[in-house]
Amino acid sequence: MKTKGNKKKNHVPIRINALFLSVFFLFSILVLRLGYVQIVKGEEYKRNAYLTENVTTKLDAPRGKMYDSNYSVVVDNEPVFSITYTKTQDVDADERHELAKKLAVMIDKDTKELTERDKKDYFIFLNEKEVESRISKAEEKETPPEELYDLMLEKVTKKDIDSLTGSQLEVLAIKSEMDRGYTLSPQRIKIGATEKEIATISEHLPELEGVDIKPDAERSYPYKDSFRDIFGQVKQIPKSRMDYYTSRGNDRNDLVGTSFLEEQYESLLRGTKTKIKYVTDKTGNPVGDPVEEDGARGSDLVLTVDMSLQKEVEKVVEEKLKDAIRGKNAYDNKELDSAYVVMMDPNTGAILSMAAKEYDRKTGKFKDIPFGNIYHSYAMGSTVKGATVLTGLHEGVISPNTVIYDAPLTFGDGRPLKSHENMGPVDAVEALERSSNVYMWHIAMRLAGYDYSNKQFNEHRVQEAFEILRNSYSQFGLGVPTGIDLPSEATGYNTGMSNELSQAMFFSIGQFDTYTPMQMAQYVSTIANGGLRMQPHLLKEVREPSKDPNKLGKLLYRFEPNILNKIEMSPQEIEVVQRGFYEVMHGNNGTAAWMFKNKDYNPAGKTGTAEIDKATGVVNKTLVGYAPYENPEVALAVVVPNIKEGNTNSEIAEGALDAYFSMKKEGIPSKPDSENKEVKEPR
Structure with missing residues (x-):
């Protein structure tokens, strides 16, 4: 019995020892594992512990190109280098300011875009305590905390702003660009850096944290200044329109079209952005290298304008203006400084040429102002008489055969109102041919209820006559938007109504309201095509960007002619005015027959x-x-304002039409639809 008890006691220490050995072994493994985690993998796990989700930033892709109607490149992308700055969350305003001061020494930065508010903000940034000292205790007490900064802005004077030096303004311009950028999104400080600037920046990159040099694209214009204003500008989003663009999905640092065609077709020209994906830690700083996803260039636009024709018309305008301003009539034409031409297809509304020149008497040079055709308005005179005759025909106050005796009219004050000559009896066609004022005045008087033979009103409807004439003119596009595919246009000046019969009469001969050259082109097109008011347009086609720079991409869209309205007048009534217009240039008494009678077109x-x-x-x-x-x-x-002597209007019209039909005889290039058609170099 005793021996059995001893055997049982001997088994207990063995089991305890085994347990201790097992525990020791497990602890050893745990210690080794912890050592491996902490020593070998510690930094990696520590870094991963601080990682946040991916952050994606974007870079603008090259914009789509523009071509003229013959597929010559008119707006291209030129490879350039841009100085960029990528902001991180741990960099404050003072640090950005110091960096901007360094950059200002290395690069030239334009300061023209700086606003008065920008300068006031910067003055406060530099002189905060001084500006605060200008606020009295009473003002500080009465002003809510959230309005104190506005009060500080009020304390900054013009003298303060003027005290900022050119160097300080350059620093401000650079800092402003740096401040507008998103965190981790490269913000352009300067587009198109010079070789010297690139070399200087490259040499000092280690001390310029966040600054980089990146390949970029800048708009180039093979035809130089010709039509350039209508192509438009590409800039960073203006502060005044920031809300507009950001509400439409743009980033604050985007380059966008800010005028004319670039703005009108921004959604087509803007490419798909390059995406840059970062992994950041909790402080917002990137960890590891970013991953890029390539973007794509925007769609290409083909325009209706023929740049070869445009250049010829510009040449004509400049030559004829030069003759009128510097030639034998120079003294009489001292107010003359500009002329405008719009050429369009009356059947489709396609703008073929839109030329305008302005003469600077100080420099003796001409500059292109094609935008004047849609923004500048003038009293147009007798060119509107076609609309007056059609109004009279439609309202029934004259018929195609109505004859009116053209002789001076007299009213209460005894002063005669007359045409440029006494014409005697004329019908509607001859009234247009010879440009009878008296005929048009009788139309206006009849619309107003005035019987000239009795010198009295049957019904006093002067304001109604205004309404009838103005509403009728609007059917042709006079006094209303033409609908041209640009962000905005002028509609001329509506002079209002009057109870004076004489004012209604002046309205009927084009000496009351004002119109733009574009409105006049739409008006005459409506008469030419038989009564359809076509939308003027500059866009012809939209095409995919081609991978081959010498080929056109696939056709995506072609502009279809858009009829805005059909005038109320009958074809027979329109034909009366068409015949009148024909006689103007061919009749024995036509006011322009001396120049156009023998033209084969x-x-x-x-x-x-x-x-x-x-x-x-x-x-x-x-x-x-x-x-x-x-x-x-x-x-x-054609519009030539502020001229006294000469026939510059007719001379410009002749030159423009001669150029069009001469080029037509030479042969118009075929119209490619395939992706394989070659792109043409500018001629």
Whole structure:
């Protein structure tokens, strides 16, 4: 019995020892594992512990190109280098300011975009305590905390702003760009850095944290200044329109079209952005290298404008203006400084050319102002008489055969109102051919209920006459938007209503309201095509960006002619005005027959003169027309404001039409639809 008990006691220590050995072994493994985790993998796990989700930033892709109607490149992308700054969360305003000061020494930065508010903010940034000292205790007490900064802005004077030096403004311009950027999103400080700037920045990159040099693209213009204003500008989003663009999904540091075609077709021209994906720690600093996803260039636009024709018309305008300003009539034409031409297809509304020149008398040079055709308005004179005749026909106050005796009219004050000559009996066609004011005045008087033979009103409807004329004119596009595919346009000046019969009469001969050259081109196109008011347009096609720079991409969209309205007048009534316009350029008494009668392209049209200053004799001279008469393919409007002597309007019209039909004879290039068609170099 005793021996058995001893055997049982001997088993207990063995089991305890085994247990201890097992525990010791497990602890050893745990210690080793902890050592491995902490010593070998410690930094990696520590870094992973601080990681947040991926952060994605974007870079603009190259914009789509623009081509003219013959597929010559007119707006391209030129490879350049940009100085960029990538902001991180741990960099404050003072540090960015110090960095901006360093950059200002190395690069030239334009300061023209700085606003008064920018300068006030910067003055406060530099002189915060001084500005705060200008606020009295009473003002500080009465002002809510959230409005104190506005009060500080009020304390910054013009003298304070003017005290900022050119170097300080350059620093401000750089810092402003740095401040507008998103965290981890490269913000352009300067586009198109020079070789010297690139070399200097590259040499000092280690001390310029966040600064980099990146390949970029800048708009280039093979035809230089020709039509450039209508192509538009590409800039960073203006502060005044930041809310507009960000609400549409743009980033604050985007480059966008800010005017004309670049703005109108921003959604097409803007490419798919390159995406840069970062992994950041909790402080917002990137960990590891970013991953890039390539973007794509924007769609290409093909325009309706023929740049070869545009250049020829610009040349004509400049030559004829130069003759009028510097030639034998120089003294009389001392107020003359500009001229405008719009050429369009009356059947489709396609703008073929939109030329305008302005003469600077100080420098003796001309500059292109094509935007004047849609923004500048003038009294157009007798060119609107076609609309007056059609209004009279439609309202029944005249018929196609109505004859009116053209002789001076007299009213209560005894002063005669007359045409440029006493014409005797004229019908509607001859009234247009010879530009009878008296005929148009009788139309206006009849619309107003005035019987000239009895010198009295049957019904006093002067304001109604205004309404009838103005509403009728609007059917042709006069006094209303033309609908051209640009962000905005002028509609001329509506002078309002009047109870004076004489004012309604002046309205009927184009000396009351004002219109733009584009409105006049739409007006004459409506007469030329038989009564359809077509939307003027600059866009012809949209194409995919091609991988081959010498080929066109796939056709995505083609603009279809858009009829805005059909005028109420009958084809027979429209034909009366068309015949009148034909006689203007072919009849024995036609006001423009001396220049156009023998042209083989058989034009029709109407000249006009609007009196501007009776004392000096300064007038606006205009001309609208189309050709050929039987089958119109081109319509034009010419406006020469503030001229006294000469026929510059007719000379410009002749030169523009001659250029169009001469180029047509030379042969118009075929119209490619395939992706394999070659892109043409500018001629």
